[in-house]
Amino acid sequence: MTKKAIVSVYNKDGILEFAKELKSLGYEIISTGGTMKYLKENGIDVINISDVTNFPEILNGRVKTLHPNIHAGILAIKDNEEHVKTLNELNISSIDMVVVNLYPFKETIFKENVAFEDVIENIDIGGPTMLRAAAKNFKYTTVIIDPADYGLVLKEIKENGDVSFDTRFYLATKVFEYTAYYDSMIFNYFKYVRDDKSFPDYLTVPLEKVQQLRYGENPHQQASFYKITLPFIEKSNIPNAKQLHGKELSYNNILDSDSAIELLKEFDEPTCVAIKHNNPCGVASGDNIFEAYKKVYECDPVSIFGGIVAFNRKIDRQTAEELKKIFLEIVIAPDFDEDALSLLSTKKDLRILKLPTLDKENVYYDLKSVNGGMLVQEKDRKLFNEDYQIVTERKPTEKEMEDLIFAWKVVKHVKSNAIVIAKDKMTLGIGMGQTNRIWAVEHAISRSRFDLSGAVLASDAFFPFSDSVEAAGKAGVTAIIQPGGSIRDKESIDAANRYNIAMIFTGIRHFRH
Numbered sequence: 001m002t003k004k005a006i007v008s009v010y011n012k013d014g015i016l017e018f019a020k021e022l023k024s025l026g027y028e029i030i031s032t033g034g035t036m037k038y039l040k041e042n043g044i045d046v047i048n049i050s051d052v053t054n055f056p057e058i059l060n061g062r063v064k065t066l067h068p069n070i071h072a073g074i075l076a077i078k079d080n081e082e083h084v085k086t087l088n089e090l091n092i093s094s095i096d097m098v099v100v101n102l103y104p105f106k107e108t109i110f111k112e113n114v115a116f117e118d119v120i121e122n123i124d125i126g127g128p129t130m131l132r133a134a135a136k137n138f139k140y141t142t143v144i145i146d147p148a149d150y151g152l153v154l155k156e157i158k159e160n161g162d163v164s165f166d167t168r169f170y171l172a173t174k175v176f177e178y179t180a181y182y183d184s185m186i187f188n189y190f191k192y193v194r195d196d197k198s199f200p201d202y203l204t205v206p207l208e209k210v211q212q213l214r215y216g217e218n219p220h221q222q223a224s225f226y227k228i229t230l231p232f233i234e235k236s237n238i239p240n241a242k243q244l245h246g247k248e249l250s251y252n253n254i255l256d257s258d259s260a261i262e263l264l265k266e267f268d269e270p271t272c273v274a275i276k277h278n279n280p281c282g283v284a285s286g287d288n289i290f291e292a293y294k295k296v297y298e299c300d301p302v303s304i305f306g307g308i309v310a311f312n313r314k315i316d317r318q319t320a321e322e323l324k325k326i327f328l329e330i331v332i333a334p335d336f337d338e339d340a341l342s343l344l345s346t347k348k349d350l351r352i353l354k355l356p357t358l359d360k361e362n363v364y365y366d367l368k369s370v371n372g373g374m375l376v377q378e379k380d381r382k383l384f385n386e387d388y389q390i391v392t393e394r395k396p397t398e399k400e401m402e403d404l405i406f407a408w409k410v411v412k413h414v415k416s417n418a419i420v421i422a423k424d425k426m427t428l429g430i431g432m433g434q435t436n437r438i439w440a441v442e443h444a445i446s447r448s449r450f451d452l453s454g455a456v457l458a459s460d461a462f463f464p465f466s467d468s469v470e471a472a473g474k475a476g477v478t479a480i481i482q483p484g485g486s487i488r489d490k491e492s493i494d495a496a497n498r499y500n501i502a503m504i505f506t507g508i509r510h511f512r513h
């Protein structure tokens with residue numbers, strides 16, 4: 001019996017050549033309106049889908065292939081006598097191949113100012129229905145969703161007379177991969193339009209591969225990088241950064257760049273951030289980014305080696321000249337002066353990334369994987385409560401207050417237990433990832449290269465004992481910012497008063513695990 005293929009494609013790339021070859025291999029082609037017209041105009045004889053359904057395409061194309069004559073033809077188990085008998089009785093032809101790709105939902109939602117009606121019309125219904133039916137019945141039906149697979153299918157038919165089981169299984173898997181992704185975009189888009197910020201019972205996230213990575217966190221681990229393809233989430237992130245120069249990004253580069261960008265977003269004034277192993281090793285604000293970078297370098301000239309450095313202003317030649325002096329993995333900025341870029345580009349291996357924006361609106365859920373699951377939370381985008389309290393006898397001076405806010409912004413991005421000591425909008429000591437708070441304080445003090453007199457200290461969570469305040473006081477710290485909330489707060493406040501330290505309770509903590 002003549003084999004039959006349904007061809008109904010939005011993306012017509014390669015379809016002419018494919019259809020021509022299919023015909024020459026003895027297939028009959030059944031097509032929908034636009035596809036039929038295109039194939040016929042190009043000299044390929046096809047059967048109108050309406051001649052199979054005995055029904056016109058109606059409702060502006062909303063219903064064209066949704067018919068039992070089509071779906072029974074696709075879904076019948078070809079070696080099941082009952083199924084074959086039913087097809088014969090109802091005069092339904094068996095379908096051997098389904099070639100379908102879908103309305104461009106993603107491209108539509110990414111259009112600027114797109115009308116919701118347009119979005120709705122670009123939800124393909126008939127296409128996924130045929131694809132899913134054919135993919136379910138892959139033992140008997142070949143299904144092609146991706147034009148890249150036309151060649152593979154033709155090759156197998158030419159060489160073996162049919163498509164192999166393995167290939168049909170592979171093609172069916174691709175269908176479910178894509179239709180799940182497609183539906184996930186629709187679900188997230190609807191939720192967004194409804195302004196629904198709840199945590200759904202079933203969470204699907206539309207993720208598209210950006211890059212097959214050379215390896216994961218370590219060279220023996222394979223890895224890939226995916227981006228969320230939703231138009232309403234902020235663009236100031238690593239998947240949207242444009243690489244202007246250098247080797248391809250590694251897994252760890254992507255993680256560190258993400259941390260750098262997220263920290264940078266806390267600041268409006270010219271600021272530079274240096275990240276090493278996912279923690280800041282220097283952060284500073286200044287009148288310009290050259291000054292900010294010089295301060296960052298001074299914070300910790302050892303750790304910055306091989307680090308990631310990010311700026312919230314365009315990079316000029318003077319700053320590029322400084323950056324060029326040391327080995328850095330990545331430089332990130334919203335833009336680069338031409339001469340600065342050519343100077344940095346003389347460093348063969350330096351990766352240079354340009355950020356499209358630094359906006360911080362509409363973040364997607366914060367997702368973190370655990371073995372066998374995913375933790376989902378809101379992103380930590382709050383800095384402190386409006387009603388923060390000054391709990392000591394002495395209030396912070398205006399200068400201390402500026403430095404306290406600076407240190408608080410930084411400590412939010414340091415792995416817990418986290419302590420940041422800062423002065424003149426520059427980190428002087430950072431204690432990160434310690435298993436108790438006093439060690440984080442001691443680390444921040446002992447690793448500092450500076451005299452800490454007049455410096456301020458930020459702690460990401462409350463002090464359980466007064467020992468941290470004592471250590472800070474002895475080191476010369478004059479003001480502290482911390483959440484408060486310990487049952488021993490009074491002991492910390494008393495210690496602060498003894499050292500004439502001004503202390504603020506923010507009422508909000510910033511653990512980062």
Ligand SMILES: NC(=O)c1ncn([C@@H]2O[C@H](COP(=O)(O)O)[C@@H](O)[C@H]2O)c1NC=O
Pocket residue numbers: 008009010011031032033034035036061062063064065066100101102103123124125126127128
């Ligand atoms: N409504 C239907 O029965 C239906 N059947 C197939 N489609 C889609 O229509 C498109 C092709 O249409 P045309 O051949 O008219 O250009 C394909 O993307 C296909 O997935 C349909 N359209 C939307 O649901």
